[in-house]
Structure formats: structure tokens, C-alpha cells
Amino acid sequence: MVMVEYMDNVKLGMLDGFLTRNHQKSLKSLFSRNKSPNANDNGDDDPSSAALNSPKSIPQLSPFANSVVSRCSKILQVPTEELQHHFDTQLPESVKELLTYARNFLEFCSYQALHILSSHPDYLNDKEFRSLTFDMMLAWESPSVETKPQDKETTCSNQEVEDEDGWSIFYSSSTNMAVQVDDKKTVGPEAFARIAPVCAAVADIITVHNLYDALTSSSDHRLHFLVYDKYIRSLDKVIKASKNALASSIENLQLTEGEIVLDVDGTVPTQPVLQHIGMSLWPGRLTLTNSALYFESLGVGLYEKAVRYDLATDMKQVIKPELTGPLGARLFDKAIMYKSTSVAEPVYLEFPEFKGNSRRDYWLDICLEILRAHRFIRKNNLKETKKSEVLARAILGIIRYRAVREAFHFFSSHYKTLLAFNLAESLPGGDLILKTLSSRLLLLNSGAAQHDLSGSPHAKWQPKLSPVSLIALTQLGFMLQKDVHLDAEAIIVGDVCVGEINPLEMAVKQSVLDTGRAEAAQATVEQVKVDGIDTNVAIMKELLFPVIELASRVQVLASxxxxxxxxxxxxxxxxxxxxxxxxYILPSIFVFVAVVMLQCRHFNKGKPLEPFRITPPHNRNxxxxxxxxxxxxxxxxxxxxxxxxxxxxxxxxxxxxxxxxxxxxxxxxxxxxxxxxxxxxxxxxxxxxxxxxxxxxxxxxxxxxxxxxxxxxxxxxxxxxxxxxxxxxxxxxxxxxxxxxxxxx
Structure with a gap:
């Protein structure tokens, strides 16, 4: 913890000079490579401008990593040699070890550049941003000259054929996307987990591995640029759709200050949402915000006044999947039930669809995410900025879930959800993740950063984190909290730090490791499940054979x-x-069983367990x-x-x-x-x-x-x-x- 605080202090101090420069240029100009090396913007000679346009290569870095660092230096308006000087002189020795020097320096440059880029409101829509972030991941996997260098050509140079909406024609199939990209230009899970969470809108450190699995489910567990590009485009599309829905729903739903619309369903006449209360049924429109569910029943061509189902206050709310149907018949597994002390009887919201129940499962997931986020807030008694940060994390998780679902038709499983608070509920040791998150929130700073009023570079800085999710949400145009002070010169200290493994990331990795064991055990359970009453009875008789045999022998003696x-x-x-x-009979039995187990462990070490042989009864029709x-x-x-x-x-x-x-x-x-x-x-x-x-x-x-x-x-x-x-x-x-x-x- 001391090392984390020390590095935070160092980073804040050494970057103050970087960020006081002029960053008022457009996002496109940040990526410009065609400026004259002999003149600055005003036409005057400037050595620093020349150094930016002719960056010096770092000997320890690979050519591709040098290319990424030079682009970061142009964004930061700091020459590469000055970046390296600050990295060498002001970061602790543990970060500058020979084996990890190149990778840590690349992280150092990339993180600061990404903080600048993500401050622009429309950065997700910029092709150069998507290209640079992907190139950062590629460079992270081969940062030094000793490793095999990646092709210096950026991934955006691949030929793309786009349709009328601007989407690549290869997006229609994940297999086609994988074919169109060279295997050398793919990103692994560790690189994605180190770069993507720096932009809070792109990934969350808790669910980043699940997000990677979702994006690479059909590409041999390697992330291709076209898949990543489509994900960011879909993310931008979902954010804009949420803004439009928020603008049109403020008056209809009478939303309170800081309430954000996350999704709306039931607007298409062929796919309504049906509300069941007792024997009554109404079609209508369902809206989820970060505080409540709203249902507007459809009248004669118009929606009636919305009914609000609260998710924020403690009303002993229960949300779970449920069977429903016409006149209260339990026929279709396509509904969720909402029950609380504020409603007289349970409310059933049905999502009709021809195949499966994916539509219901999606709404169940996002409603539970908001409900569990508020429970986490109440449990830890979080107020103001800390409360807004938790809600922002949940909101961004739902936005990412929508983006992946709409772009790739992804449906999360029990342990593969993209929602942080749902994941903490399902993962083994998920309570430790929430406990670590709560301790991280205690270090949260209400503003973007704290500044030294004296301006001294050697002044002491307060080791506090920034509300990165709240800041990201505000930069995207959502006002969750009114008094969030965003300073252009502020230094954002987030969950990912140079050369470090965040405590939250360590808790997630441990839970993921336990999850692997749980999934492997569950796979064996699925393999031994059999159908038929007679077959299951036969298996049980064979498994209980020692007990049955002992009881039969005692019965013979008693006869x-x-x-x-x-x-x-x-x-x-x-x-x-x-x-x-x-x-002593029962303790003796326990000791005997323990001795037998130790004997089996000693003699059967490394040997696969032989299958249990059972003769099933004859098949019945x-x-x-x-x-x-x-x-x-x-x-x-x-x-x-x-x-x-x-x-x-x-x-x-x-x-x-x-x-x-x-x-x-x-x-x-x-x-x-x-x-x-x-x-x-x-x-x-x-x-x-x-x-x-x-x-x-x-x-x-x-x-x-x-x-x-x-x-x-x-x-x-x-x-x-x-x-x-x-x-x-x-x-x-x-x-x-x-x-x-x-x-x-």
C-alpha cells in the first residue's frame, strides 16, 4: 500500500508540468503526423516543436513500441527523451528493472496519453483513437528489442469495405473478421487487461477478462482489430442512443436530477412488454434508469402515466425470473417478478419472444445490477461522490453489456457476465472483490486531482484516487452528479498503475482462478447426469452398495x-x-474413512479416476x-x-x-x-x-x-x-x- 501511495505521489508530481501545456487542439490534430519539423503553429522556430515532429527513438524499445511512444509524445506535447528522463528519475527502482523496463515505460506513456484522449466527448467515434489503443496493446505484447517485433504498420491500414452505415461488411460474421486480419496483429488477454481499463468507458478492471472472452469467443481467444473496432463503434452507438432516450424521457417519466435512462423496451408494437398484476394484463413500454423501473401502459394510441418501481431505497426488493402467461397461467419462462413493500402484490413483467428467453435474461441482469449497486452503497454507507462513482461503474457496465449484445449477440453466462456487481455475486470469493472495492473508494478524491497551490514540483501530493467512472460518464455527456469538478489540468489516478497490479485486480484474478476450478467441477457434474428414473435408481444403489450390504448383513443377523x-x-x-x-463407533468410522482417503491419495497420485461401471436397466419407451x-x-x-x-x-x-x-x-x-x-x-x-x-x-x-x-x-x-x-x-x-x-x- 505504501508503494501504491508513493507511485501515485510521484506520478502526480512529475506530470504536472506535462499537463499545464496547451491541449486545446481538436482530437484529430492530436494524431496529426504531417506537421513541418521546422515550424510551430505560429510559424516560428521552436526546438520543442522540432523534437515532437522528429521524435528520438528509445534504444530499449522495439520499432513498433517506439512508434506508439512517439504518437503519445505528440499527444502529451512532450518530447520522448523528456518522457524517458522523468520515467528514469522519478519512478521507483522496482518499475525500472531491466526485464520490464520497456513494457513499463510504454505503459507510462500510453496511460497519460489515454487520459488526455478520453477527455474529449466524442473520442469513441474517432478512428484514430481506436487504432492507437489497439496499437498500444500490440506494442505491450512486444515492447522491447529482444522480443519479436510487430509489423510497424498500424492496424487501420488494413483495407476495409464499408456499407452505407459505415460498418465493415466483415462484421456480419466473426469468422470472416478473423480471416481478414493477419494473425500477427492480434492481442492477447493480458495486453487487453492492461490497456483497455485505462479508459473507464471501454472496460472495467473487474470484468475486463470476461469482456475479452466475449469479444474473442469465435476467434481462437485472440482479439482482432475488426472485432475491437466494431465493439468501440457499438459502444458509441449505444451511448448516443441513451442520450436520445434520456432527452425524450425526462418530461414523460418526470425523472429526478441525476437520473439516467439506461435502456427502453416495448417501443416496437410487435415486441411489447406485458405487465401482469393478479389477473390483469397491460402491454406497454419499460424503461430502466439508475434509480428505478418505469412502466408506461399503452392506452388508445398514447402511453399513460408511468408507474415507478423503486430500486434505490431499501424496500426489501426481490427481482427474479418467473413463469407467467395469460390469466395467471404459468406457461412461459419469459418474465421477471418485482416484489417490494411498496407494492400490494408481485408485479410480473413479461418479455414475449418466439425463441428462448434471452430478452428476459438481459433485463433481469441489468435490473439486478442496479439493485445490487444500491445495496452495496447502503451497506458501505457511501455518500456523494463515492455513491456516484459506484453508480457510474454500474451504468458503464450496462452500456458495455448493451454494446456487446447488440454487436455480437452475446449472452452472458453465470460466471461470464460483463456487469461488475452481478459478477461479484456469482464468483467464488466475490465478497472479497466488493470489500476491496470499498477500501479503494475510501481513497477516492471528490475532484479529478488535488493541486499544490505553491506550484512547487517537490511539494507533497495527497495519495488519493480519482472517480474515474464518474469522470468518464460526465465526459460522455451524462450528468450523474452536479458538482463534479473537471479541470483540464487535473491528473487522473485510476485503477491501473504503471508496473503495478491493483489490489482490485488481484482479488478478481484470485476469484477467476477459483471460478476455473468451479467450472471444471461443474463440467464433470454435467457429464454424469443421466435421464430416467430407473437409471438414476440403479446408480444410487451402486453408489450406496457398501451401506446397503452392511444393513443387509445386520438384518440377516437379526433374523x-x-x-x-x-x-x-x-x-x-x-x-x-x-x-x-x-x-467411539462414529469417531472410528471417521478415522477409518480418513485413512482410506489418504491411502488412495498416496497410491493413486496422478492416476485418472476409473469410471464407475453400472449396468443400466433395459430401455423403456x-x-x-x-x-x-x-x-x-x-x-x-x-x-x-x-x-x-x-x-x-x-x-x-x-x-x-x-x-x-x-x-x-x-x-x-x-x-x-x-x-x-x-x-x-x-x-x-x-x-x-x-x-x-x-x-x-x-x-x-x-x-x-x-x-x-x-x-x-x-x-x-x-x-x-x-x-x-x-x-x-x-x-x-x-x-x-x-x-x-x-x-x-
Whole structure:
């Protein structure tokens, strides 16, 4: 932690001189390479301008990395040798080790350049930005002269054929995209994870690996430029659509200050959203903001006043997938249920579609993300800027999820979601991620940075982080908080630092590692799942064979078919009980199992586990399986009925429906209480064992059968307590009548 604070202080101090220069030029001019090396903007000779236009190569860097660094120096308006000087003199020695020097210096230049570029409101729409960020990733993988250099030609030089909307024709297929790009110009997961999260709108450090998996799902786990380019374009498209939706919804929904529209569904007549409340059903339009869900039912050509379902305040909200259908029938798995203390009964929002339930799953994910973000805020008692930073992180996550979904038809799985707070709920150790995030928020600075009023370069700087997600959201045109002070000269200190692994990133990596083990275990579970009741019963019998065999052998001894063996077992068990050794039976079993497991671990180390061989019963057709299922349900129903009868007879005995039987039970309970109070437990255990084990003994069998017959006959004569089934409507009517009588009285 001390090292993190130290590096933050150093970075803030040494970059103050960089960022006080003039950065008022357009975004296109930042990437311009055609300026004259002999003149500055005013036509006067300027050595610094000449140094910018003729950058000096860094000997430790590869040619391609030098190209990226020179472009960063033009954006920062600082010569490359001056950048290297500050890197060498003011960063700690751990960052400047020989093996990592080139990569860390490349990160140093790239991070500062990206902070400048991302301050422009329309940077996602700029082709040069997409090219530079991808080239930074390529250079990160081969930064030094010792590594194999990448082709110096930028990825944007590939020939692209665009349609009328400006999108490449290769975007229609991920496979085509992979074919169009040279394999040498692809990016791996580590490079993407080190560069992309610097721009908070592009990636989040918690979900960056899942985002990479989503973008590379059909390209052999390597990121191609056309895929990356399409993602950034889609991200820009979604942001602009959200702005338009926000402008048109402010008056209709009466949004509060700082409320941002994240998505709207149900505007297409063929794909409405259906709201079910009880037996009622309305089609309409659904809108999600960072605070609530709004449903506008469709009237006669117009939308009626929106109903607001709060997600921000603590109302014990429950959002989960649910079955629904017409007239309350549970037919279609295409709805989400919203329940809270603010609504009288649960509200079901249905998303009809012909195939699957992806539309419902998407809305379930984004609604849960907002709900869980607010729960995280309440749990940690976050206020003002810290609260806005958490909401901004959730909002940007939903925007990225929309962009990937619309561009690549991606649907996240349990552990592969692109939403940070949903991921923390599903990942093993996800609570540690949220705990680390909370501790990082404690270092949050309300502004973009803190400045030294004296202007001294050696002054002490406060080691505080910047609300990077909130700043990114504000720069994109969304006002989540009114008092966010954005200074053009401010230095943004985010989650990714030069040469360091962020504590949040370490927590995510550990959770991802545990997730890999969980997914591997789950894959084995999926492999052993079989269909059919008979087959599953056969597997269970084979797995429980030792227990079943032991029970059958004890049953044979208790049947006294072999008197000598039964007598020996009886004497040995009685001796164990009298000596008090029976209490060691269970610990002995545990120790025995542990010894067997250690033996298997020692002798079977490295050997694959042999499959469990089972002979399944003969195959049955669908009718036979239905008959088997019906028979099983009938048996379960009979067991439930027998259990209810036993309970009702016990209720009759408790309330003395049959006085004579109740008197006998009372005497029996008093006698048993006296026995348990006066007789040691080992003698009681011995008597119970002797009675049960010698019941089938030839000398006792006749008397035992006679006593069991008398007990059954006595039990049959016990009446069951009465039961009255009341219909729900009758109960309501009765309750209303009672209320009326109370009012009259």
C-alpha cells in the first residue's frame, strides 16, 4: 500500500508540468503526423516543436513500441527523451528493472496519453483513437528489442469495405473478421487487461477478462482489430442512443436530477412488454434508469402515466425470473417478478419472444445490477461522490453489456457476465472483490486531482484516487452528479498503475482462478447426469452398495437364521454398550474413512479416476416411463397420506378424543420419564438393542408377534382428528363478515 501511495505521489508530481501545456487542439490534430519539423503553429522556430515532429527513438524499445511512444509524445506535447528522463528519475527502482523496463515505460506513456484522449466527448467515434489503443496493446505484447517485433504498420491500414452505415461488411460474421486480419496483429488477454481499463468507458478492471472472452469467443481467444473496432463503434452507438432516450424521457417519466435512462423496451408494437398484476394484463413500454423501473401502459394510441418501481431505497426488493402467461397461467419462462413493500402484490413483467428467453435474461441482469449497486452503497454507507462513482461503474457496465449484445449477440453466462456487481455475486470469493472495492473508494478524491497551490514540483501530493467512472460518464455527456469538478489540468489516478497490479485486480484474478476450478467441477457434474428414473435408481444403489450390504448383513443377523453368528454379534455388541465403547463407533468410522482417503491419495497420485461401471436397466419407451413416474408419485402420495394420518391420530391423543387411550399414553410417558431420569443411558441403550435384535429369536418370536399385533389393533382403534378444507374465497368472505360484525359492534 505504501508503494501504491508513493507511485501515485510521484506520478502526480512529475506530470504536472506535462499537463499545464496547451491541449486545446481538436482530437484529430492530436494524431496529426504531417506537421513541418521546422515550424510551430505560429510559424516560428521552436526546438520543442522540432523534437515532437522528429521524435528520438528509445534504444530499449522495439520499432513498433517506439512508434506508439512517439504518437503519445505528440499527444502529451512532450518530447520522448523528456518522457524517458522523468520515467528514469522519478519512478521507483522496482518499475525500472531491466526485464520490464520497456513494457513499463510504454505503459507510462500510453496511460497519460489515454487520459488526455478520453477527455474529449466524442473520442469513441474517432478512428484514430481506436487504432492507437489497439496499437498500444500490440506494442505491450512486444515492447522491447529482444522480443519479436510487430509489423510497424498500424492496424487501420488494413483495407476495409464499408456499407452505407459505415460498418465493415466483415462484421456480419466473426469468422470472416478473423480471416481478414493477419494473425500477427492480434492481442492477447493480458495486453487487453492492461490497456483497455485505462479508459473507464471501454472496460472495467473487474470484468475486463470476461469482456475479452466475449469479444474473442469465435476467434481462437485472440482479439482482432475488426472485432475491437466494431465493439468501440457499438459502444458509441449505444451511448448516443441513451442520450436520445434520456432527452425524450425526462418530461414523460418526470425523472429526478441525476437520473439516467439506461435502456427502453416495448417501443416496437410487435415486441411489447406485458405487465401482469393478479389477473390483469397491460402491454406497454419499460424503461430502466439508475434509480428505478418505469412502466408506461399503452392506452388508445398514447402511453399513460408511468408507474415507478423503486430500486434505490431499501424496500426489501426481490427481482427474479418467473413463469407467467395469460390469466395467471404459468406457461412461459419469459418474465421477471418485482416484489417490494411498496407494492400490494408481485408485479410480473413479461418479455414475449418466439425463441428462448434471452430478452428476459438481459433485463433481469441489468435490473439486478442496479439493485445490487444500491445495496452495496447502503451497506458501505457511501455518500456523494463515492455513491456516484459506484453508480457510474454500474451504468458503464450496462452500456458495455448493451454494446456487446447488440454487436455480437452475446449472452452472458453465470460466471461470464460483463456487469461488475452481478459478477461479484456469482464468483467464488466475490465478497472479497466488493470489500476491496470499498477500501479503494475510501481513497477516492471528490475532484479529478488535488493541486499544490505553491506550484512547487517537490511539494507533497495527497495519495488519493480519482472517480474515474464518474469522470468518464460526465465526459460522455451524462450528468450523474452536479458538482463534479473537471479541470483540464487535473491528473487522473485510476485503477491501473504503471508496473503495478491493483489490489482490485488481484482479488478478481484470485476469484477467476477459483471460478476455473468451479467450472471444471461443474463440467464433470454435467457429464454424469443421466435421464430416467430407473437409471438414476440403479446408480444410487451402486453408489450406496457398501451401506446397503452392511444393513443387509445386520438384518440377516437379526433374523436369527444363523444362531451362532447372531449370538456372537449380540454378546459382542452388548459388551461394547456396557463398557461405553459405543460412543467411539462414529469417531472410528471417521478415522477409518480418513485413512482410506489418504491411502488412495498416496497410491493413486496422478492416476485418472476409473469410471464407475453400472449396468443400466433395459430401455423403456415414453409410455412406460410415464407409468413409472405415475407409480412413483402414487407411492409418495401414499407416504404423505400415512404421515398425515399418524399426525392426526397423535393430535387426537393429545386432546383426549379417546380418554382411555390418552390415559395409557400419559402413564407410558411418566414411566419413560422416570426411567430416563433414574437409569443410566447405557443400560437403556442395551435394553432397546436387546429388544430389537432378539425380536426374531426363536424363543421370543411368538410373543413378539403377539405384542406387535396388539399394538397395531390398539393403534387402529385410535380416531384421527377432524380436518376441514376451506376454499380461499370462503376464507375471504368469512374474514370480511367478521370485520363487518366488529365494526357494527
Amino acid at each position: 436369527w437364521d444363523y444362531p451362532c453368528k447372531s449370538t456372537a454379534f449380540l454378546m459382542l455388541s452388548s459388551y461394547f454398550i456396557l463398557r461405553g465403547w459405543i460412543r 415414453a409410455v412406460e416411463q410415464l407409468l413409472t413416474l405415475q407409480e412413483a408419485i402414487t407411492q409418495v402420495e401414499a407416504l404423505l397420506r400415512s404421515g398425515n394420518i399418524i399426525l392426526l391420530k397423535i393430535r387426537a391423543l393429545m386432546f383426549a378424543v379417546l380418554p382411555q387411550a390418552t390415559d395409557r399414553i400419559v402413564l407410558l410417558l411418566v414411566f419413560m420419564a422416570a426411567v430416563f431420569a433414574c437409569v443410566p443411558l447405557k443400560y437403556i441403550t442395551l435394553l432397546v438393542f436387546l429388544e430389537a435384535f432378539t425380536r426374531e429369536m426363536p424363543y421370543r418370536k411368538e410373543s413378539s408377534d403377539r405384542w406387535l399385533r396388539r399394538i397395531r389393533e390398539w393403534w387402529i382403534r385410535i380416531p384421527a382428528a377432524p380436518v376441514q378444507l376451506i376454499k380461499p374465497d370462503d376464507r375471504k368472505k368469512k374474514k370480511s363478515l367478521d370485520d363487518r360484525k366488529k365494526k357494527k359492534s
